[in-house]
Amino acid sequence: MTATAQHPGVSTEHASLLDALESEAIHIIRDVVAELERPVMLFSGGKDSVVMLHLAAKALWPAPVPFPVLHVDTGHNFPEVLEFRDRTVEKLGIELVVASVQDYIDDGRLQERADGTRNPLQTVPLLDAIEAGRFDAVFGGGRRDEDKARAKERIFSLRNAFGHWDPKNQRPELWHLYNTRHRPGEHVRVFPLSNWTELDVWRYIAREGIELPPLYYAHQREVIERDGMLLHPGEHVEVREGEVPQIRSVRYRTVGDMSCTGAVLSDAADVQAVIAEVAATTVTERGATRADDRLSEAAMEDRKKEGYF
Amino acid sequence: MTTADILPGRLEDRPARTSTLLRLATAGSVDDGKSTLIGRLLHDTKSVLADQLASVEAASRKRGWKGELADLALLTDGLRAEREQGITIDVAYRYFATADRSYVLADTPGHVQYTRNTVTGASTADVVVVLVDARNGVVEQTRRHLAIAALLRVPHVVVALNKIDLVEQPEAVHAQVLRDLEAVGEATGLRDLHVVPVSALLGDNVVTPSERTPWYSGPTLLELLETLEPSEDLLEGPFRMPVQLVIRPQQGAVDPLLVDYRGYAGMIASGAVSVGDEVSVASSGMRSTVVGIDRAGTSVDRAEAGLSVTLRLADELDISRGDLLAGGDAPRETDQSSAVLCWLSPQALRPGARLLVKHGTRTVQARALGIRERLDVSSLTVEPAEIAELNDLVQVDLAFAQPLPLEPYGLTREGGSFIVIDPHDGTTLAAGMVGAELRA
């Protein structure tokens, strides 16, 4: 039973799903540009941030993107992603601010964790960079379908002077009327992709012809299997006893800290094949590829409260 | 010039329009089975992935779950405090899709004191799903949720009559609920009300038709949702677009040919606009003709409500953020209005209070001249009031420092809605509806 079958023609009167999501995101980005003084957009070269930056360019076209982008660099990056990041920023002619976790470790402000994972270490450099840049709005590519804590967060999410998120004290978000007000020292995190799912993001990438780092598509890569995940051995992942590196056809669903971001076996070499794969997948994005998020049900909630992305 | 030219990327064949988006909100008293119902919808539409189901199965076993499958209510468990206290604190958003539609579901907690969450969820909803426990029938809380859905003019309301597996004469219960709802529907002015008997626990009539309800010939809950249309008023109303930004790239333009570009960016709030249409500016009454509609470098001939666009006009008018572009006659601007407020703050509203009001893309200073009456949502009676407290629905008179192009909420949810903000700390204090009436 479908709407179209019953009321021929009606559904085409409504904007399609992707048009609706795109328009919502553009509306959000424009409100920030109009109402806040110093926005910045988090940009890692990962697919969600690439889509968000594409939407920013569309929102303001033919004016240039008027704010800088910020990358919190774990020092454990895939080289292909860094190369892509730099090329994209240069093409758009925007400023790139890099907050480096490595610098913090080198001078002792942060300590390497026992498990070697650096994702949780990003919070302090992120908050320092926000303060140093006096940014009052920080765009993030988070989606509510990613995990339980994100599902509760507003599109415009107030952070106090410590960068903390208080889930019990969120502003109600009504109609399309966003409240961007904040006191000095506070800032707002803004999530234009809140209502997108992983599949929506991929369909949009296909529709718009958006380029991504090549890691997102199937390629031959040396991997080892650890705790049910496929990791790429190298500088950040040491081969342990009993682990046998093998060449497999893989792709990444997320690109983060190399030491804990797993690849998935895949033959999906182009965007249509990836869409088919994502549509048929049986495991969530994080579950499949992020060792640190699998550790605890509440991992993301704790990090978010402290000011993480 | 297309965006693919300014962004790294290749332009591929664009697939035909895909599915539509339907926004749902759920409401119900604690223990009516709302979490179970949402879990069931997600599970039976195959929106739950293996690792999520595995973690819910593990958690169910740990808590001594003996039923089939798993405790699907755990799928919607959110924050740790919620798990520990077994309650839901705040609105959470869930996503599921069928072949024909994508759904955004605002899952709003049902505690008595949380009217604010229901209002939040309902403000953008095309459909509100209200849970009723078949053992209790229509109760005070049900009336309250229906009153709020009616006040916010949610286009469709579906009552999920849940736990029909627990009552001995489900058919009689269903008939009684229909009778009770008819009265409530009339009193509150609900537009479109449906009742579906379900068992969230066992899955009856949620996605799959039940064999236990031969007396019910209507659709399952999902079948019904697949047929309900998103709000029609938006498309049918006159053209309205609050201007978010004036885009004038000058020397910074991404293309040197566009240094003289001047466009008015915004989301179309209602109606549609075509190239060649005459539009007017609400603040000045000045008129001009639309010569171009841009969607990021792609020009279109026509665009409709819900789309973000940039309009080019034949004349250079004095237009800035906060202005309203309108087809035909623009709404008259006014510096006073009567409105219904849903008060969302623990800090009470008193006559004379200094406030900020955001309507469309304009934020102005405002004062509460007087509070006239409040709707007692427990008894559904209207009574005189002097102040407004958390969760109160009150009729107030407001004055604005600058005039606003207000329209009755009864005609347009977009043009008739506003939020009230605390000028000191920026908190959102209230949801406002222009010219609305409190009805018992």
Ligand SMILES: Nc1nc2c(ncn2[C@@H]2O[C@H](COP(=O)(O)OP(=O)(O)O)[C@@H](O)[C@H]2O)c(=O)[nH]1
């Ligand atoms: N027998 C039966 N029990 C149900 C049904 N739906 C929910 N329940 C049970 O009712 C209780 C409350 O359900 P829950 O979904 O947590 O309610 P919520 O507080 O509204 O989210 C739980 O023990 C559920 O297992 C139903 O259709 N039939």
